[in-house]
Amino acid sequence: MTTQKLEIMKCTHKKQKPESSALEFGKYFTDHMFIMDYSEEKGWYSPRIIPYQPLTLDPAAMVFHYGQTVFEGLKAYRSEDGSVRLFRPEENFKRLNQSSDRLSIPPIDEAQMLAYLKELIRIDKDWIPTMPGTSLYIRPFVIATEPTLGVAPSRNYKFMIILSxxxxxxxxxxxxxxxFVEDQYTRAAPGGTGTAKTAGNYCAAYKAQERATANKQAQVLWLDGMEKKYVEEVGSMNVFFKLNGEVHTPGLSGSILEGITRKSVIELLKSWDIPVFERRISIEEIVSASKSGTLEEVFGTGTAAVISPVGELLWKDHKIVVNNNETGALSKRLYTELTGIQTGEQKDPFGWTVRLEDEE
Structure with missing residues (x-):
């Protein structure tokens, strides 16, 4: 793909920024957005940064009818010295293309789109909050826009990035x-779209989340779709178990998302010489480990929470309390290390972060 000139149209009236203490997830959006179009004749064309605004789409746009869409989620962080950092953004654009391939969406130029993202962040960098624990959430996504009800891949798309x-x-x-360990509904099955970050995977999980909430649990732990026996992932997070000094996580079987935080945790654990294994893990094994006292910690990994410790698991008539419902030492260490690298408070020996100011 050839590099295309980025058109920039800045807004004339800027929004009132919310107080950092009042921020919620996905409620506020910055002054600008990125958008780019695709057609079979032109490929991806007309990259532009414009004022944040509603879209006008034909009611027959295929995204509304057949769900041909993919998205990503990453963050920009403001460091104490005022610099802005991204955490492994190249991995997000790589995964976006993997999701697009599964949904028959044409690929983007990963390096070029990352360059466009950096420019968007530079324009709206005043929106990056400075309070500890806050960040600028980045949502790249692709939607099918061809106005037809024919059941086939769209011939037209929009790629967009919004910031929150x-x-x-x-x-x-x-x-x-x-x-709550879900044993009725299925999130994904081998050969399905479980490895893709696509909208349908998330709304299909709502019913299971309702069951979790009714049982006074915060999230759902999915089991495999074939036997309802093997652990897969937690809601929008991957899951890890610390068993007798070793860390175990479900292998990438073709029905779970390949998390970037998951990948980072595995690499971090190996650098600490902590044994880590990717394999099939049955829920019965976890129950047995709890009874024998070898289940030491459970935690989820994802962009939103980074590390989310699990205090209890509810499966059928089994209520498994983990580490006396307290955050484990390894979970704390991973959280501190990863968030420190992301914000620049800790050294980054892996080269994971991209500092925007270094490229200006």
């Missing part, structure tokens, strides 16, 4: 949550 300042995921620190 968000508060700390944990209002009172990193505290354990309760998890």
């Amino acid at each position: 300042p968000v508060g700390a995921y944990y209002k009172e620190g990193i505290n354990p949550i309760g998890i």
Whole structure:
């Protein structure tokens, strides 16, 4: 793909920025957005940064009818010295293309789109909150826009990026949550779209989340779609178990999302010489480990919370209390290290962060 000139149209009236202490997830949006179009004749064309605004789409746009859409989620962080950092953004654009391939959406130029994102952040960098634990959430996404009801991949698309300042995921620190083990509904099955970050995977989970809430649990732990026996992932997070000094996480079986925080945690654990294994893990094994005292910690990993410790698991008539419902030492260490790298408070020996000021 050839580099295309980025058109920039800045807004004339800027929004009132919310107080950092009042931030919620996904409620506020910055002054500008990025948009780019696709057609079979032109490929991806007309990259532009424009004032944040509503879209006008034909009612027959295919995204409304067949759900041909993918998205990503990453963050920009403001460091104490005022610099702005991104955490492994190249991995997000790589995964976006992997999701697009599964949904028959044409690929983007990953390096070029990252360059456009950096420019968007530079324009709206005053929106990045400065309070500890806050950040600027970044949502790149692609939607199918061809106006037809024919059941086939769209021939037209829009790629967009919107930005949203968000508060700390944990209002009172990193505290354990309760998890409901879902044994009725299925999130994904081998050969399906479980490895893609696509909209339908999330709304299909609402019913299971209702069951979790009714059982006074915060999130859902999905089991495999074939046997309802093997652990897969927690809501929008990957899951890890510390068993007798070792860390175990479900392998990438083709039905779970390949989390970037998951990948980072595995690499971090290996650098600390902590044994980590990617494999099939049955829920019965976790129940047995709890009874024998070898289940030491459980935690989820994801962009929103980074590390989310689990205090209890509810499966059928089994209520498994983990580490006396307290945050474990490893969970705390991982959270501190990862958030420190993301914000520049800790050294980054892996080269994970991208500092925008270094490229200006």
